[in-house]
Amino acid sequence: MPRLMNIRPRGGGRILLGLVPILALLLLYAVASQARHTLNPNDKILPTFAAMAAQVNIMALHPDPQTGQIALVADTAASLRRMGIGIGLAAITTLVLGLGIGLLPLVRAGLGPLVAAIAVIPPIAVLPILFIVFGLGETSKIVLIFVGLTPFMVRDLSAHVAAIPEEQLVKAQTLGASTWVVAVRVALPQALPRLIESLRFSLGPAWVFLISAEAIASDVGLGYRIFLVRRYLAMDVIIPYVVWISLLAVALDWALATLSRGLFPWAHPKRLR
Amino acid sequence: MGVLSFRDVWVEYGDKIILERLSLEVAEGSFVSIVGPSGAGKSTFLRLALGQEAPSRGRIFLDGEPLRAEPGPDRGVVFQRYSVFxxxxxxxxxxxxxxxxxxxxxxxxxxxxxxxxxxxxxxxxxxxxxxxxxxxxxxxxxxxxxxHPRILLLDEPLGALDPGVRLDMHELITELWREHGLTILMVTHDIKEAFKLGTRVIAIDKRRRDPQAPDRYGSTAVYDFPLDKPNAAGRQAVEAMMAPVE
Known part of the structure; x- marks a missing residue:
């Protein structure tokens, strides 16, 4: 009998093993929900799967009589737009600052301390400032994502660029490369897969910032909706929305990982051999 | 005059002297091997030639022009690792x-x-x-x-390779050197390799030692053998120098 640490599940066994806890959790929920509904048929805390399905049907397939829009679609579109613009701006800024700080000692000396100082500020703490400065509209939500992600990502990317072996930089110079050519053809391509990886790590915090901003001031969005229906204890809406947000997060993460493998095969050497 | 010349070059970091009074001319078309015990300043020497570092005193010339302290396309380089993108x-x-x-x-x-x-x-x-x-x-x-660099600098280029692969590389480097009429400066810790490939072997080490202040004296070229004919005595001398000090 091998040691426990050497037993590796393979193929179907591995998938089965992964499914067991998920199914167990669902079963636990169903039993608990059933138990509460036997005591009180109007229980709102643990809605049945049937009740949630009915709500999803209303939210996802039927237009809201007041606005004429399908709530789930409108909320998803608004949230993803804020998220996309926020992480897009953060990524572009990170690329420029990260390359500058990582590659050029002059820029590192100038901006390094500032970025390090900004990175320690908890982003949610500046949310009131953003609301005051940018108002309660779209801008403040996008800026919160931007402010929340950028300092961390700049520090990560500049450290990665600074860790490019000096040999490579010297080699490029002996081949006649200028600073610009080294930045664009040596540092930038090696920074891009790291930027995507850093974005993937930042998606979790990005959702936190987005939902916080939407919860406080908004009239559409996934975060807005779950905090709105919280007033009516509408768990039958909240739970499907949370599941939906999780699915979106997984899809976004998967898309970024696939993008990186497709664009930068050299950065995933296991697949090269 | 050589392709690359070092004239009375010193490298000092504060009180610490790495290289002192190093003068040498690298002739066009020669294959110069640089050997020396670890810590003797072989890498510093190569950093000087590359322009990654400037000498504290003395001057370095490439084709008679003062060398700018910056890597440039006139000097090619192969490092032990991380040389390719x-x-x-x-x-x-x-x-x-x-x-x-x-x-x-x-x-x-x-x-x-x-x-x-x-x-x-x-x-x-x-x-x-x-x-x-x-x-x-x-x-x-x-x-x-x-x-087509004027001089090719090799920094322990074969240090990370298996012995068999190393032999193939010896052949390739020698052939390329002849075909392209290259001037090569190779830093190595492998004495056999230095004598096999080079037309000239330079050993750098400290000429004097102060046991109380090991950084008081820097390294310089202590041996300089032209290898127009096999030089067994020279090789023995270098081997003795590289042997660990008791």
Whole structure:
């Protein structure tokens, strides 16, 4: 009998093993929900799967009589737009600052301390400032994502660029490369897969910032909706929305990982051999 | 006058003297091996030649012109590791230098010919991570030679390779040196390699030692053997020097 640490599940066994806890959790929920509904048929805390399905049907397939829009679609579109613009701006800024700080000692000396100082500020703490400065509209939500992600990502990317072996930089110079050519053809391509990886790590915090901003001031969005229906204890809406947000997060993460493998095969050497 | 000349060069960091009174001329077409015990300043010497560092005193000339303290296309280099760009294919790695120098339309044909010469003609579209250590060093050589540098600097180029691969590389380097009429400066800790490949072997070490202040004196060229004929005595002397001090 091998040691426990050497037993590796393979193929179907591995998938089965992964499914067991998920199914167990669902079963636990169903039993608990059933138990509460036997005591009180109007229980709102643990809605049945049937009740949630009915709500999803209303939210996802039927237009809201007041606005004429399908709530789930409108909320998803608004949230993803804020998220996309926020992480897009953060990524572009990170690329420029990260390359500058990582590659050029002059820029590192100038901006390094500032970025390090900004990175320690908890982003949610500046949310009131953003609301005051940018108002309660779209801008403040996008800026919160931007402010929340950028300092961390700049520090990560500049450290990665600074860790490019000096040999490579010297080699490029002996081949006649200028600073610009080294930045664009040596540092930038090696920074891009790291930027995507850093974005993937930042998606979790990005959702936190987005939902916080939407919860406080908004009239559409996934975060807005779950905090709105919280007033009516509408768990039958909240739970499907949370599941939906999780699915979106997984899809976004998967898309970024696939993008990186497709664009930068050299950065995933296991697949090269 | 040589391609590369060091005139009374000193390198000091504060009180610490790394190199002192180092003078040498590297003649056109020569293959100079630099040996010395670890810590003797071999790497510092190469950093000077590359321009990664400037001497504290003394001057360095390349083709009679004072050397700028910055790497440039007149000096090619192959390091022990990290010499090639991991994000470029084999072909792109070699084309890079041609494209930096001028309009790169001819780059492709020229680069393919160079890669075929070093035996990588079948790996043009591979990424370096998919190559063996020896193949990566072949690529690094092709990449350095494509721009026709005045002097080729080799920093322990074979230090990370298996003995068998090393022998093949000895052959390749010697052939390329003859074919291209190269001037080569190679730093190595392998004395056999130094004497086998070089037309001249220079050993750098401290000439004097102060046991109370080991940094008081720097290294300089203590032996300088031209190898127009086999020099067994010279090799013994260098081996004795490199042997660990009791």
């Amino acid at each position: 991991p994000h470029m294919t084999v072909l792109k790695n070699v084309m890079f230098g041609v494209q930096c120098a001028r309009d790169g339309r001819a780059a492709r044909t020229e680069s393919i010919a160079m890669l075929e010469r070093v035996g990588l003609g079948h790996n043009l579209d591979a990424y370096p991570a998919a190559l063996s250590g020896g193949m990566q060093q072949r690529l690094a050589l092709a990449q350095a030679l494509i721009t």
